[in-house]
Amino acid sequence: MSQPRRISRRRVRTALVLPALLCVLAACSGDPGTGGASDAAGPAREASPTPTGPPGTLFDDFDYTGVYDPSFAAHGWQLRTGGGGPGIKGTWSADGASFLSDPTAEGGKVLRLRSSTDGTKQGTTQVEVQTTSRNFFTGTFAARVHFSDEPASGRDGDHVVQTFFPISPSDASENYSELDFEYLPNGGWGSVGPQLDTVSWHKADPPDRVHQTLKRRLGGWHTLMITAMDGEVTYSLDGKKLFTSSGKYVPRDRMDVHFSNWFIDLPFAGGPRSWDMKVDWVYYKADEAVAPADLRKTVADFRTAGTAHVDTVPKG
Template identity: 35%
Template sequence: MNFINIKAWKSRCTGAASLLALCLCAQPGVAQTEQILFDDFSYTTTTQLANNGWRLRTWEGGPGLANGTWSTNNISFVTDPASPANKFMRLKASTNINGSTIVNNRSTTGSVSQAEVARVEQIYKNGTWAARMYFNDAPSTGPDGDTAIETFFGLTDYIEGAEPYSEIDFEYLPNGGWWTGSATPSMWSGTYRIVDWSDESNHGVTRTQGSLQGWHTLVMQVQDGLITFYIDGVYQTSFSGAVAPDYPMYLMFQLWFSNDCFDAACNTRGYINNSNYREYFEDVDWVYFEKNNIVPATEIPQKIANLRAAGTSYVQNINGNSTSSTPAASSRPSTSSSSTAAAQQCNWWGTIYAICTHINSGWGWQNNADCVGIQTCQTLSPPYGVIGSTASSSSRSSTPLSSSRSSSSAPAAFSRLIQAESYSVMSGVQLDAANDGGAGQYVGWIDAGD
C-alpha cells in the first residue's frame, strides 16, 4: 500500500465542524509551505480593496508638496482591453499648479491630487517582491513635463535621518529630473538605510535611462544584507551591506509629483510653469510577495499563472494569517484572526504581534517572529494599539458580524487548528507517539485509499 506521512496542520475548510473527521485543504494554487501575499486586483470598488487589507491614503503632505493632497478617488479598477475577464488597479495623479507659484514647497495657487495604496501590515522584508505595472511616459491629459513619479516600493514608518528605517524602491520618472538636468525617462532602483542624502553610505541608487512605456514585471529579491532588482527577468542592479533593508516594511504603490530640483544648480524644479490641468496614470495588474524565499525573476509569471488557473484572486497567509478569495467572492468582507499569549501584545490594524523586549520603537525580530516596539504600537488609537496582559485573541472584519452573515444555505467558512488525531471515526489511520513539545499522539500514516 502507498501511505502519506502526516502530523498536524492548520486548515481552512468549508463545512460543518460536527461532520469533520479529518480535513485537509489549502488555498488554491498555493503550496502549504509558501507564505505569500497575492492580489489580482479583481475588484469593482475601493471598499473591496480596503477590505482585503489595503490602506488608501487621504491625508495631505509629502512626498511632494507639503500641502499636496491624496485621494481615494484617484484609485479605480479598469477592464483589461486585451482580456475582458481581467482587471487592473489604476492610480491617477493630477495637477493644475504653475511651478512659479510654489513657495517653501507649498502651492499658493492651484492644487495637486495624488494616489497611494499600501498594505496595512508592516511585515514585508526578506523574500521576493514582484508586481506587473504599466508605466506612462506622458500625461493622459494636458501639457507634459512635470516630474511625475510612478512607483512600487517598501517603506517603514517614515523617520527623518535616523533608525529604525528601511526603504526599497522602483521609481520611474518618465520626464527625468531629480537633479540630473536630463529629461530622459529613467528608472531609479534604490535602497535606503536612513533618510540622509548628505552621506552616500546611507543609501544605494542606480539610475537606468530609457523609456519603459508599457507593461513590465518588476522584481526585488531581499535577503539579509543584500537586495537585487530585476525588470522583465533581466538583472538591473544590487546593493549589499549596511544599505540593505533591516526592518519589516509596508508594501506600497504611489503616483505623485516631485518639486525637487530638476538640475544640479536647481535652475528649475519639478512642476512646469503652466496652470493648465494635466493628469497621469499607472496601472497595476497584480502584486506578489513570497516570504523568505528567493524566487528566480523568470519564474514569477508562472507563479501568477498557477494562482489564476486555480481561481485565486487574493491570498495573504503570512505570519499565521489565512485570508483568501476568488473572483466570485472578492466583494465579500475579509476577515483575519490571530491569537497569542504574552505579557503585552500589539493589535496592529487587526493583526496581533508581540511587544519587542529589546527595542522600544520600530519593528524587530524575536522568538522567530516579528515584534513591535511599544512606543510604535502606542501610536495607534483604540481598539488598536497595546492590548491585554494575558492570552488574547483578535478578529477584525470590515463589517459587524451580524451584517456579514449570509442567508445562503452554504456552510460557513472557518479557520482553526485541528489536531489530526482527534477524529471520531477512522479507517486506515495509524497513530504514533509524539516526541515534540505538544506530547500526545499524531497521525503517522494514512492509507492512500482512505
C-alpha cells in the same frame, strides 16, 4: 547621477482612509506553483499548498469593484490622504484610485492610480495605495506595473514619479529600511528623463542610500522584482538584473508595500493634465529568492485556479 535632493517618503506621516478590516484569505485550488531560488541562492524550494495558499505568500490580482469595496480593506489595503510629502504636500487623495478592465493587461482588472494637476497646489491631487500590515522583510517582492511616458490628458512635461516600494513605518528608526523602484518619464531634481531609479536606503535623515539609474523610456507593462536575501538586495526588470546593494543597504526592519504616483514639483501652468500608473498584480514570498520563471508560473497558476487574493504572510 548625484542625488542629494531625494527624500524619503516617510518624512511626514499622513492620514489614511479605508482602514483595514480583518484579513480575509481567498481559497486557493489546484497547484499554485513553487517559488524557486535565484542562481545565487541554490536550488528551488517547494512551497507546499495549504487550504489558503502557499505559506509566507501575498498575492493580489486587484479584482475589486472599487476602492470602497469591503474586500479591498479586508485584504489589507488602504489609500493615503491628507498632508505630508513627498511631492506636493497636502494633495494626497483617494479620488485618483480606481479599478478597471484593461485589454492590455494579462487579464481581469487593474488598479489605476491617476494623479492630476493644473500647475497649482490647489488643483493638484496625488495618489498612493499601501498595505496596512507591516509584515514584509526578507524575500521576494514583485509587481506587474504599467508606466506612462505621456499624460493621459493634457500637456506633457510634468516631473512625475511612478513608484513601487517597500518601506519601514518610521524614518527615525535606527533600523530604517526602504527599497525603491522610481520611474521618472520627464526626469526631475535637475535630471533629464526618461529614467528608472533603483534605490536602497540605510538612513532617511540625513539621507544615506545607494542607487543606480537606467536611462531608458519604459512606457508600458513591466515586471518589477526586488529580492532581499542573504545580505543582498537585487532589483530586476522583466527578469533582467539592474542593480544590487549590500552591506548596510539592506532591510533591517519589517516594511509595508506601497504604490504611488506623484509630482516632484509644478514646473508650469497651462491647463489640467493627468498621469496614470497601473498595477496588474502584486506578489511577495517571505524568506525566498524566487526566480523570474517561477514567479511567472506562480502568478499564472493563481489565475488559472481563479485565486484573486492570498495572504499567508506571518503577522509580525
